[in-house]
Amino acid sequence: MVTLSEENYLKAIYHLGKQGSVAVSTNAIAEKIESKASSVTDMIKKLAEKDLANYVKYQGVTLTESGRLAAALVVRKHRLWEVFLVEKLNFTWDEVHDVAEQLEHIKSLKLVNELDALLGFPTHDPHGDPIPDKEGNYTLIKSVNILEVEPGNEGVLAQVKDSSDVFLRYLDKNNLALGDKIKVLDFEPFDNSLTIETSSQKMIISNDVAKNLYISL
Amino acid sequence: MVTLSEENYLKAIYHLGKQGSVAVSTNAIAEKIESKASSVTDMIKKLAEKDLANYVKYQGVTLTESGRLAAALVVRKHRLWEVFLVEKLNFTWDEVHDVAEQLEHIKSLKLVNELDALLGFPTHDPHGDPIPDKEGNYTLIKSVNILEVEPGNEGVLAQVKDSSDVFLRYLDKNNLALGDKIKVLDFEPFDNSLTIETSSQKMIISNDVAKNLYISL
Protein backbone atom coordinates (compact mmCIF):
# COMPACT_ATOMS: atom_id res chain seq x y z
CA MET A 1 0.00 0.00 0.00
CA VAL A 2 1.27 3.40 -1.00
CA THR A 3 0.24 6.17 1.39
CA LEU A 4 -0.96 9.63 0.41
CA SER A 5 2.34 11.16 1.48
CA GLU A 6 4.35 8.64 -0.46
CA GLU A 7 2.29 9.36 -3.55
CA ASN A 8 3.06 13.05 -3.23
CA TYR A 9 6.78 12.38 -3.03
CA LEU A 10 6.63 9.99 -5.98
CA LYS A 11 4.86 12.64 -8.01
CA ALA A 12 7.43 15.29 -7.09
CA ILE A 13 10.34 13.03 -8.09
CA TYR A 14 8.51 12.11 -11.29
CA HIS A 15 8.03 15.74 -12.27
CA LEU A 16 11.44 17.01 -11.20
CA GLY A 17 13.32 14.14 -12.78
CA LYS A 18 11.65 14.03 -16.18
CA GLN A 19 9.48 10.99 -15.44
CA GLY A 20 12.00 9.65 -12.99
CA SER A 21 15.01 9.07 -15.20
CA VAL A 22 17.16 11.94 -13.94
CA ALA A 23 18.47 11.95 -10.35
CA VAL A 24 16.68 14.50 -8.17
CA SER A 25 18.22 16.28 -5.18
CA THR A 26 16.83 16.27 -1.67
CA ASN A 27 16.51 20.04 -1.58
CA ALA A 28 14.65 20.18 -4.89
CA ILE A 29 12.04 17.79 -3.55
CA ALA A 30 11.80 19.68 -0.27
CA GLU A 31 11.12 22.90 -2.12
CA LYS A 32 8.54 21.33 -4.43
CA ILE A 33 6.68 19.66 -1.60
CA GLU A 34 7.12 22.58 0.77
CA SER A 35 8.76 20.51 3.46
CA LYS A 36 12.23 20.26 4.97
CA ALA A 37 15.24 18.38 3.61
CA SER A 38 15.31 16.13 6.67
CA SER A 39 11.74 15.03 6.05
CA VAL A 40 12.62 14.26 2.45
CA THR A 41 15.56 12.08 3.46
CA ASP A 42 13.29 10.06 5.74
CA MET A 43 10.70 9.56 3.06
CA ILE A 44 13.19 8.66 0.34
CA LYS A 45 14.48 5.88 2.57
CA LYS A 46 10.96 4.55 2.92
CA LEU A 47 10.42 4.65 -0.83
CA ALA A 48 13.71 2.84 -1.41
CA GLU A 49 12.71 0.22 1.15
CA LYS A 50 9.50 -0.36 -0.80
CA ASP A 51 11.47 -0.60 -4.04
CA LEU A 52 9.81 2.48 -5.45
CA ALA A 53 13.02 4.54 -5.60
CA ASN A 54 16.74 4.06 -6.08
CA TYR A 55 18.63 5.92 -3.44
CA VAL A 56 22.34 6.40 -2.79
CA LYS A 57 23.22 8.67 0.11
CA TYR A 58 24.21 12.17 -1.00
CA GLN A 59 23.65 11.20 -4.67
CA GLY A 60 19.98 12.02 -5.06
CA VAL A 61 17.11 9.74 -6.04
CA THR A 62 15.56 8.19 -9.14
CA LEU A 63 12.39 6.16 -9.49
CA THR A 64 12.38 2.41 -10.04
CA GLU A 65 10.11 1.03 -12.72
CA SER A 66 7.34 0.38 -10.22
CA GLY A 67 7.84 3.81 -8.69
CA ARG A 68 7.62 5.42 -12.09
CA LEU A 69 4.39 3.56 -12.83
CA ALA A 70 2.88 4.49 -9.45
CA ALA A 71 3.76 8.15 -10.04
CA ALA A 72 2.41 8.10 -13.59
CA LEU A 73 -0.87 6.66 -12.33
CA VAL A 74 -1.22 9.51 -9.83
CA VAL A 75 -0.53 12.03 -12.60
CA ARG A 76 -3.00 10.21 -14.84
CA LYS A 77 -5.69 10.50 -12.20
CA HIS A 78 -4.88 14.15 -11.49
CA ARG A 79 -5.20 15.14 -15.12
CA LEU A 80 -8.30 13.06 -15.82
CA TRP A 81 -10.04 14.65 -12.84
CA GLU A 82 -9.04 18.08 -14.13
CA VAL A 83 -10.70 17.33 -17.44
CA PHE A 84 -13.77 16.06 -15.60
CA LEU A 85 -14.02 19.18 -13.46
CA VAL A 86 -13.79 21.50 -16.46
CA GLU A 87 -15.90 19.51 -18.90
CA LYS A 88 -18.61 18.17 -16.63
CA LEU A 89 -18.70 20.38 -13.56
CA ASN A 90 -18.19 23.87 -14.98
CA PHE A 91 -14.91 24.55 -13.23
CA THR A 92 -12.59 27.09 -14.85
CA TRP A 93 -9.03 25.97 -15.51
CA ASP A 94 -7.70 28.04 -12.65
CA GLU A 95 -10.05 26.35 -10.14
CA VAL A 96 -9.23 22.72 -10.79
CA HIS A 97 -5.81 22.24 -9.26
CA ASP A 98 -6.60 22.07 -5.53
CA VAL A 99 -9.51 19.70 -5.98
CA ALA A 100 -7.61 17.46 -8.41
CA GLU A 101 -4.81 17.37 -5.86
CA GLN A 102 -7.24 15.63 -3.50
CA LEU A 103 -8.99 13.44 -6.07
CA GLU A 104 -5.74 12.05 -7.46
CA HIS A 105 -5.34 9.92 -4.32
CA ILE A 106 -8.65 8.04 -4.59
CA LYS A 107 -7.90 4.35 -4.97
CA SER A 108 -10.02 2.47 -7.51
CA LEU A 109 -8.84 1.20 -10.86
CA LYS A 110 -12.40 0.92 -12.11
CA LEU A 111 -13.04 4.54 -11.17
CA VAL A 112 -10.08 5.87 -13.20
CA ASN A 113 -10.80 3.82 -16.26
CA GLU A 114 -14.52 4.50 -16.30
CA LEU A 115 -13.80 8.19 -15.83
CA ASP A 116 -11.42 7.98 -18.77
CA ALA A 117 -14.19 6.46 -20.88
CA LEU A 118 -16.82 8.98 -19.72
CA LEU A 119 -14.54 11.78 -20.87
CA GLY A 120 -13.88 10.13 -24.23
CA PHE A 121 -10.26 9.09 -23.53
CA PRO A 122 -8.76 12.59 -23.52
CA THR A 123 -5.05 12.86 -24.30
CA HIS A 124 -4.41 16.21 -22.63
CA ASP A 125 -5.65 18.07 -19.57
CA PRO A 126 -7.01 21.65 -19.54
CA HIS A 127 -3.47 23.06 -19.34
CA GLY A 128 -2.28 21.08 -22.33
CA ASP A 129 -0.34 18.52 -20.28
CA PRO A 130 -0.43 14.94 -21.57
CA ILE A 131 -2.46 12.29 -19.73
CA PRO A 132 -0.54 9.03 -19.19
CA ASP A 133 -2.41 5.87 -20.19
CA LYS A 134 -2.95 2.79 -17.99
CA GLU A 135 0.65 1.73 -18.56
CA GLY A 136 1.95 5.17 -17.68
CA ASN A 137 2.87 6.07 -21.25
CA TYR A 138 1.96 9.13 -23.23
CA THR A 139 2.92 10.72 -26.51
CA LEU A 140 4.70 14.04 -26.21
CA ILE A 141 3.31 16.89 -28.20
CA LYS A 142 6.18 18.52 -30.00
CA SER A 143 5.68 22.04 -28.73
CA VAL A 144 8.29 24.77 -28.32
CA ASN A 145 8.47 27.79 -26.09
CA ILE A 146 7.14 30.84 -27.88
CA LEU A 147 10.42 32.70 -27.24
CA GLU A 148 12.21 30.26 -29.52
CA VAL A 149 9.97 31.03 -32.46
CA GLU A 150 11.38 33.36 -35.13
CA PRO A 151 9.26 36.49 -35.72
CA GLY A 152 6.98 35.94 -38.69
CA ASN A 153 6.15 32.34 -37.81
CA GLU A 154 2.94 31.09 -36.24
CA GLY A 155 1.60 28.10 -34.32
CA VAL A 156 -1.15 26.87 -32.02
CA LEU A 157 -1.07 27.43 -28.25
CA ALA A 158 -0.61 23.87 -27.03
CA GLN A 159 0.56 24.05 -23.44
CA VAL A 160 0.99 26.45 -20.54
CA LYS A 161 3.71 25.71 -18.01
CA ASP A 162 2.57 27.82 -15.07
CA SER A 163 -0.75 26.63 -13.70
CA SER A 164 -1.22 29.17 -10.95
CA ASP A 165 -4.55 30.96 -10.58
CA VAL A 166 -3.08 34.37 -11.37
CA PHE A 167 -1.42 33.27 -14.56
CA LEU A 168 -4.45 31.38 -15.87
CA ARG A 169 -6.73 34.27 -15.06
CA TYR A 170 -4.32 36.61 -16.88
CA LEU A 171 -4.75 34.44 -19.98
CA ASP A 172 -8.53 34.39 -19.62
CA LYS A 173 -8.63 38.15 -19.18
CA ASN A 174 -6.55 38.60 -22.34
CA ASN A 175 -8.50 36.13 -24.40
CA LEU A 176 -5.75 33.58 -24.79
CA ALA A 177 -6.82 29.93 -24.72
CA LEU A 178 -5.35 26.55 -25.64
CA GLY A 179 -5.87 25.91 -29.33
CA ASP A 180 -5.63 29.55 -30.34
CA LYS A 181 -3.54 30.34 -33.40
CA ILE A 182 -0.74 32.73 -32.47
CA LYS A 183 1.68 34.58 -34.77
CA VAL A 184 4.94 35.96 -33.37
CA LEU A 185 5.49 39.46 -34.73
CA ASP A 186 8.40 40.99 -32.86
CA PHE A 187 10.91 40.40 -30.11
CA GLU A 188 11.92 43.46 -28.06
CA PRO A 189 15.52 43.15 -26.74
CA PHE A 190 15.11 45.98 -24.22
CA ASP A 191 12.79 44.03 -21.88
CA ASN A 192 12.66 40.68 -23.71
CA SER A 193 8.95 41.13 -24.37
CA LEU A 194 7.14 39.77 -27.38
CA THR A 195 4.54 41.18 -29.75
CA ILE A 196 2.07 38.52 -30.88
CA GLU A 197 -1.08 38.43 -32.95
CA THR A 198 -4.12 36.20 -32.55
CA SER A 199 -7.25 36.00 -34.68
CA SER A 200 -8.85 38.63 -32.46
CA GLN A 201 -6.04 40.97 -31.43
CA LYS A 202 -2.46 42.19 -31.53
CA MET A 203 -0.77 42.39 -28.12
CA ILE A 204 2.49 42.64 -26.21
CA ILE A 205 3.30 39.94 -23.69
CA SER A 206 6.05 40.22 -21.09
CA ASN A 207 8.96 37.82 -20.96
CA ASP A 208 7.51 36.30 -17.78
CA VAL A 209 4.34 35.43 -19.67
CA ALA A 210 6.13 34.26 -22.82
CA LYS A 211 8.29 31.85 -20.82
CA ASN A 212 5.15 29.89 -19.96
CA LEU A 213 3.56 29.63 -23.38
CA TYR A 214 4.31 26.65 -25.62
CA ILE A 215 3.06 26.39 -29.17
CA SER A 216 3.05 23.62 -31.74
CA LEU A 217 4.03 24.66 -35.22
CA MET B 1 -10.45 22.13 9.78
CA VAL B 2 -12.08 18.78 10.32
CA THR B 3 -9.75 15.83 9.70
CA LEU B 4 -10.67 12.65 7.84
CA SER B 5 -10.78 10.72 11.10
CA GLU B 6 -12.97 13.28 12.76
CA GLU B 7 -15.38 13.14 9.83
CA ASN B 8 -15.66 9.38 10.20
CA TYR B 9 -16.51 9.71 13.87
CA LEU B 10 -19.06 12.45 13.17
CA LYS B 11 -20.68 10.22 10.59
CA ALA B 12 -20.82 7.27 12.99
CA ILE B 13 -22.44 9.39 15.71
CA TYR B 14 -24.85 10.85 13.16
CA HIS B 15 -25.96 7.42 11.99
CA LEU B 16 -26.08 5.75 15.40
CA GLY B 17 -27.89 8.63 17.08
CA LYS B 18 -30.59 9.28 14.50
CA GLN B 19 -28.96 12.37 13.01
CA GLY B 20 -27.26 13.17 16.28
CA SER B 21 -30.23 13.76 18.55
CA VAL B 22 -29.94 10.58 20.65
CA ALA B 23 -26.91 10.03 22.91
CA VAL B 24 -24.55 7.41 21.55
CA SER B 25 -22.35 5.16 23.68
CA THR B 26 -18.60 4.85 23.38
CA ASN B 27 -18.76 1.15 22.67
CA ALA B 28 -21.35 1.57 19.93
CA ILE B 29 -19.08 4.00 18.11
CA ALA B 30 -16.07 1.73 18.60
CA GLU B 31 -17.93 -1.17 17.05
CA LYS B 32 -19.21 0.88 14.11
CA ILE B 33 -15.80 2.35 13.35
CA GLU B 34 -13.96 -0.88 14.12
CA SER B 35 -11.71 0.71 16.70
CA LYS B 36 -11.30 0.47 20.45
CA ALA B 37 -13.32 2.25 23.15
CA SER B 38 -10.22 4.09 24.37
CA SER B 39 -9.64 5.55 20.93
CA VAL B 40 -13.24 6.69 20.81
CA THR B 41 -12.97 8.47 24.15
CA ASP B 42 -9.93 10.37 22.89
CA MET B 43 -11.63 11.41 19.69
CA ILE B 44 -14.88 12.43 21.39
CA LYS B 45 -12.91 14.79 23.60
CA LYS B 46 -11.39 16.35 20.51
CA LEU B 47 -14.78 16.76 18.88
CA ALA B 48 -16.16 18.35 22.05
CA GLU B 49 -13.19 20.71 22.16
CA LYS B 50 -14.02 21.80 18.62
CA ASP B 51 -17.67 22.27 19.57
CA LEU B 52 -18.79 19.54 17.23
CA ALA B 53 -20.08 17.25 19.98
CA ASN B 54 -21.62 17.46 23.44
CA TYR B 55 -19.85 15.13 25.79
CA VAL B 56 -20.38 14.27 29.45
CA LYS B 57 -18.10 11.60 30.85
CA TYR B 58 -19.76 8.20 31.06
CA GLN B 59 -22.98 9.65 29.58
CA GLY B 60 -22.35 9.20 25.89
CA VAL B 61 -22.20 11.81 23.14
CA THR B 62 -24.55 13.85 20.96
CA LEU B 63 -23.74 16.18 18.07
CA THR B 64 -23.92 19.95 18.35
CA GLU B 65 -25.66 21.83 15.57
CA SER B 66 -22.39 22.41 13.73
CA GLY B 67 -21.41 18.77 14.27
CA ARG B 68 -24.73 17.63 12.86
CA LEU B 69 -24.28 19.83 9.81
CA ALA B 70 -20.71 18.63 9.25
CA ALA B 71 -21.86 15.01 9.48
CA ALA B 72 -24.83 15.61 7.18
CA LEU B 73 -22.52 17.15 4.59
CA VAL B 74 -20.31 14.06 4.63
CA VAL B 75 -23.37 11.85 4.21
CA ARG B 76 -24.59 14.14 1.42
CA LYS B 77 -21.30 13.77 -0.40
CA HIS B 78 -21.18 10.02 0.12
CA ARG B 79 -24.64 9.51 -1.33
CA LEU B 80 -24.18 11.91 -4.24
CA TRP B 81 -20.96 10.13 -5.21
CA GLU B 82 -22.79 6.80 -5.06
CA VAL B 83 -25.38 8.09 -7.50
CA PHE B 84 -22.59 9.40 -9.73
CA LEU B 85 -20.76 6.09 -9.73
CA VAL B 86 -23.88 4.13 -10.65
CA GLU B 87 -25.40 6.59 -13.13
CA LYS B 88 -22.29 7.87 -14.88
CA LEU B 89 -19.54 5.33 -14.34
CA ASN B 90 -21.36 2.00 -14.69
CA PHE B 91 -20.75 0.84 -11.14
CA THR B 92 -23.22 -1.69 -9.73
CA TRP B 93 -24.82 -0.82 -6.40
CA ASP B 94 -22.69 -3.33 -4.55
CA GLU B 95 -19.46 -1.76 -5.86
CA VAL B 96 -20.00 1.84 -4.82
CA HIS B 97 -19.52 1.82 -1.08
CA ASP B 98 -15.73 1.60 -0.74
CA VAL B 99 -15.07 4.27 -3.33
CA ALA B 100 -17.75 6.61 -1.97
CA GLU B 101 -16.16 6.13 1.44
CA GLN B 102 -13.03 7.79 0.02
CA LEU B 103 -14.75 10.41 -2.12
CA GLU B 104 -16.92 11.68 0.75
CA HIS B 105 -13.87 13.36 2.29
CA ILE B 106 -12.96 15.54 -0.69
CA LYS B 107 -13.23 19.17 0.34
CA SER B 108 -14.82 21.53 -2.19
CA LEU B 109 -18.24 23.10 -1.89
CA LYS B 110 -18.34 23.83 -5.59
CA LEU B 111 -17.59 20.19 -6.37
CA VAL B 112 -20.51 18.85 -4.30
CA ASN B 113 -23.02 21.32 -5.62
CA GLU B 114 -21.99 20.98 -9.26
CA LEU B 115 -22.08 17.21 -8.88
CA ASP B 116 -25.58 17.55 -7.44
CA ALA B 117 -26.62 19.57 -10.51
CA LEU B 118 -24.95 17.18 -12.97
CA LEU B 119 -26.98 14.33 -11.47
CA GLY B 120 -30.22 16.31 -11.61
CA PHE B 121 -30.54 16.93 -7.86
CA PRO B 122 -31.30 13.36 -6.85
CA THR B 123 -33.18 12.85 -3.57
CA HIS B 124 -32.09 9.28 -2.89
CA ASP B 125 -28.98 7.18 -3.41
CA PRO B 126 -28.86 3.77 -5.12
CA HIS B 127 -29.85 2.03 -1.88
CA GLY B 128 -32.88 4.25 -1.37
CA ASP B 129 -31.30 6.34 1.38
CA PRO B 130 -32.18 10.05 1.36
CA ILE B 131 -29.58 12.62 0.28
CA PRO B 132 -29.35 15.62 2.65
CA ASP B 133 -29.47 19.05 0.97
CA LYS B 134 -26.94 21.87 1.46
CA GLU B 135 -28.47 22.66 4.84
CA GLY B 136 -28.33 19.04 5.91
CA ASN B 137 -32.08 18.50 5.65
CA TYR B 138 -33.95 15.78 3.82
CA THR B 139 -37.49 14.52 3.61
CA LEU B 140 -38.01 11.05 4.99
CA ILE B 141 -39.72 8.60 2.71
CA LYS B 142 -42.45 6.96 4.73
CA SER B 143 -41.43 3.36 4.20
CA VAL B 144 -42.10 0.37 6.46
CA ASN B 145 -40.27 -2.88 6.91
CA ILE B 146 -41.85 -5.56 4.77
CA LEU B 147 -42.40 -7.77 7.83
CA GLU B 148 -44.88 -5.23 9.16
CA VAL B 149 -47.08 -5.45 6.08
CA GLU B 150 -50.24 -7.56 6.36
CA PRO B 151 -50.44 -10.38 3.78
CA GLY B 152 -52.53 -9.27 0.85
CA ASN B 153 -51.11 -5.75 0.74
CA GLU B 154 -48.54 -4.43 -1.69
CA GLY B 155 -46.05 -1.60 -2.06
CA VAL B 156 -42.94 -0.43 -3.84
CA LEU B 157 -39.43 -1.44 -2.74
CA ALA B 158 -38.09 1.91 -1.51
CA GLN B 159 -35.05 1.19 0.61
CA VAL B 160 -32.64 -1.59 1.59
CA LYS B 161 -31.00 -1.38 4.98
CA ASP B 162 -28.07 -3.75 4.52
CA SER B 163 -25.67 -2.43 1.90
CA SER B 164 -23.13 -5.24 1.95
CA ASP B 165 -21.93 -6.75 -1.31
CA VAL B 166 -23.41 -10.16 -0.56
CA PHE B 167 -26.86 -8.83 0.22
CA LEU B 168 -27.02 -6.54 -2.81
CA ARG B 169 -25.81 -9.30 -5.08
CA TYR B 170 -28.47 -11.59 -3.63
CA LEU B 171 -31.09 -9.03 -4.66
CA ASP B 172 -29.61 -8.70 -8.15
CA LYS B 173 -29.49 -12.46 -8.56
CA ASN B 174 -33.14 -12.71 -7.56
CA ASN B 175 -34.28 -9.83 -9.72
CA LEU B 176 -35.27 -7.51 -6.91
CA ALA B 177 -34.55 -3.81 -7.45
CA LEU B 178 -35.56 -0.50 -5.94
CA GLY B 179 -38.87 0.64 -7.43
CA ASP B 180 -40.23 -2.88 -7.92
CA LYS B 181 -43.82 -3.45 -6.93
CA ILE B 182 -44.01 -6.18 -4.29
CA LYS B 183 -47.07 -7.94 -2.89
CA VAL B 184 -46.86 -9.77 0.44
CA LEU B 185 -48.62 -13.12 0.14
CA ASP B 186 -47.88 -15.12 3.26
CA PHE B 187 -45.94 -15.08 6.50
CA GLU B 188 -44.59 -18.44 7.72
CA PRO B 189 -44.40 -18.60 11.55
CA PHE B 190 -42.12 -21.66 11.57
CA ASP B 191 -39.02 -19.79 10.28
CA ASN B 192 -40.44 -16.26 10.02
CA SER B 193 -39.98 -16.31 6.25
CA LEU B 194 -42.18 -14.44 3.81
CA THR B 195 -43.75 -15.33 0.48
CA ILE B 196 -43.87 -12.36 -1.87
CA GLU B 197 -44.86 -11.72 -5.46
CA THR B 198 -43.36 -9.30 -7.94
CA SER B 199 -44.40 -8.56 -11.52
CA SER B 200 -42.05 -11.30 -12.71
CA GLN B 201 -42.13 -13.99 -10.03
CA LYS B 202 -43.41 -15.50 -6.80
CA MET B 203 -40.73 -16.26 -4.23
CA ILE B 204 -39.93 -17.02 -0.60
CA ILE B 205 -37.51 -14.74 1.24
CA SER B 206 -35.91 -15.58 4.56
CA ASN B 207 -36.46 -13.47 7.65
CA ASP B 208 -32.86 -12.22 7.38
CA VAL B 209 -33.63 -10.86 3.93
CA ALA B 210 -37.06 -9.48 4.85
CA LYS B 211 -35.61 -7.51 7.77
CA ASN B 212 -33.66 -5.41 5.29
CA LEU B 213 -36.40 -4.59 2.80
CA TYR B 214 -38.48 -1.44 3.24
CA ILE B 215 -41.46 -0.64 1.04
CA SER B 216 -43.63 2.42 0.61
CA LEU B 217 -47.34 1.73 0.40
Added chain:
DNA sequence: GAATATTTTTAGACTTATCTAAAAATATTT
Protein backbone atom coordinates in the same frame (compact mmCIF):
# COMPACT_ATOMS: atom_id res chain seq x y z
C1' DG C 1 44.39 22.18 -2.19
C1' DA C 2 43.03 24.28 2.04
C1' DA C 3 39.25 27.11 3.69
C1' DT C 4 34.58 28.11 3.29
C1' DA C 5 29.91 27.38 1.87
C1' DT C 6 26.25 24.42 0.74
C1' DT C 7 23.80 20.23 0.82
C1' DT C 8 22.43 16.16 2.98
C1' DT C 9 21.95 13.16 6.78
C1' DT C 10 21.37 11.98 11.62
C1' DA C 11 19.56 12.48 16.20
C1' DG C 12 16.03 13.63 18.97
C1' DA C 13 11.46 15.86 19.67
C1' DC C 14 6.48 16.69 18.51
C1' DT C 15 1.63 15.63 16.76
C1' DT C 16 -2.15 12.70 15.36
C1' DA C 17 -4.39 8.65 15.70
C1' DT C 18 -4.20 4.44 17.27
C1' DC C 19 -3.49 0.48 20.74
C1' DT C 20 -3.14 -2.45 25.45
C1' DA C 21 -3.65 -2.80 30.23
C1' DA C 22 -5.24 -1.05 34.44
C1' DA C 23 -8.31 1.97 37.11
C1' DA C 24 -12.70 4.17 37.79
C1' DA C 25 -17.55 4.61 37.11
C1' DT C 26 -21.93 2.73 36.07
C1' DA C 27 -25.24 -1.26 35.51
C1' DT C 28 -26.90 -5.68 36.65
C1' DT C 29 -27.70 -9.56 39.37
C1' DT C 30 -28.95 -12.10 43.30
Added chain:
DNA sequence: AAATATTTTTAGATAAGTCTAAAAATATTC
Protein backbone atom coordinates in the same frame (compact mmCIF):
# COMPACT_ATOMS: atom_id res chain seq x y z
C1' DA D 1 -27.78 -3.18 48.86
C1' DA D 2 -23.72 -5.87 48.35
C1' DA D 3 -21.30 -8.48 44.89
C1' DT D 4 -20.36 -9.00 40.23
C1' DA D 5 -20.20 -7.66 35.52
C1' DT D 6 -19.88 -4.28 32.06
C1' DT D 7 -18.65 0.05 30.23
C1' DT D 8 -15.81 3.93 30.05
C1' DT D 9 -11.81 6.44 31.07
C1' DT D 10 -6.93 7.07 32.04
C1' DA D 11 -2.08 6.16 31.55
C1' DG D 12 1.47 4.94 28.88
C1' DA D 13 3.25 2.94 24.36
C1' DT D 14 3.62 2.76 19.24
C1' DA D 15 3.78 4.21 14.22
C1' DA D 16 3.69 7.73 10.53
C1' DG D 17 5.07 11.96 9.19
C1' DT D 18 6.87 16.06 10.28
C1' DC D 19 10.20 19.49 12.47
C1' DT D 20 14.80 21.82 14.51
C1' DA D 21 19.52 21.67 15.42
C1' DA D 22 23.83 19.56 14.92
C1' DA D 23 27.01 16.55 12.39
C1' DA D 24 28.82 14.70 8.14
C1' DA D 25 29.59 14.79 3.30
C1' DT D 26 30.09 17.20 -0.93
C1' DA D 27 30.89 21.53 -3.72
C1' DT D 28 32.86 25.92 -4.36
C1' DT D 29 36.05 29.56 -3.85
C1' DC D 30 40.30 31.75 -3.37
